[in-house]
Amino acid sequence: MKIGLVGLPGSGKSTCFRLLTGRQHGGSTSDVAVVEVPDPRTLRIAAIYQSPKIVQPETTFVDLMAVHQGDSSEGEALSLVKVAGDADAFVLVLQCFGELDASGNPLDPAADLETLLLEMALTDLAIVEGRRQRLAKTGTRDPHAHWETEVLEHCETHLSAGGALRDLDLSEEQRKYLRGFSLLTMKPWLVALNVAEEDLVGERAVGARQLAEQRGLPWIIFCAALEAEIEQLPPEERAAFAADYGLVEPGRERLIHAAYRLLEVITFFTGGPTEAHAWTLSAGATAVEAAGRIHTDLEKGFIRAEVISFQDLEEMGSEKSVKEHGRLRVEGRTYVVKDGDILFIRFSR
């Protein structure tokens, strides 16, 4: 899973990146880091199965270059899409701290969000228009080119008004076609209201929050600078320091979990004498798809999945006890995997 951080200059993207990855951003261009997102359940499973090795799920974060107002010429648009196009979701970082923004204008997070939404729509617009113009040159007599042109025109109208393509009523076929262009407004976005240490409730972020809600975008409030500082402390000092500020769940976890909810990611597990392994999967994925996450052989030769829930394992203390309580389930290919399922895949080679 890959999450891109976007925002206007100085909004706190690199500070968020440092918070999420524990790493200083290298330079002025984009930077990528893969981080473990530990799930505490993996440790319990490892303890119960006595697995010597533990594998936690990973997420990739990309600190993207700043979005400048009026950037969206086709060239700029393509360069943003080139670095950001394969992200599964975006976090839109908004400056809600300080008095002035990076260009010296008075702080106005709602206006910044408006700008960002518009620039991202215009980025997509440049791509969609580019494609339609190329089609026009080669002629639209071919029925498929005609169909494409119609879809693209429909998108252009919506994007020109600053709309996001994810809100557009499209058929599955149209969606599939558009996915090929890695359009930014097709992907889920989370608005991160980056507030000041002295405004952790986000009074200055109210306008931006309301705008996010109007646009159907989820949001979270946190102070990247403070949270990044907390992450630098020795683990045993973090809780007390955070409590001084009334912070309960660490900002890093809050941000990652919000992104997981946004992406509708669930975690399933495999456990055994070699390793306890946490795997991420899209909500709604089936047992055979989960098997494919583990290994293609398991997907190809899938026979059935034996499933126990983490909660049962935790309560009953061992796989043996779960079986004795009749709580081990045997499921077929189309079983929809649930968050916290521990799977054992039976397969033929």
Ligand SMILES: Nc1nc2c(ncn2[C@@H]2O[C@H](COP(=O)(O)OP(=O)(O)OP(=O)(O)O)[C@@H](O)[C@H]2O)c(=O)[nH]1
């Ligand atoms: N007070 C306060 N300052 C912050 C916060 N987050 C970032 N800053 C400061 O704002 C400045 C810009 O932060 P960066 O994280 O570099 O912002 P950026 O979006 O990466 O900036 P560019 O890459 O230049 O576009 C730095 O001086 C940070 O220390 C915050 O939550 N509170």
Ligand SMILES: [Mg+2]
């Ligand atoms: Mg930066």
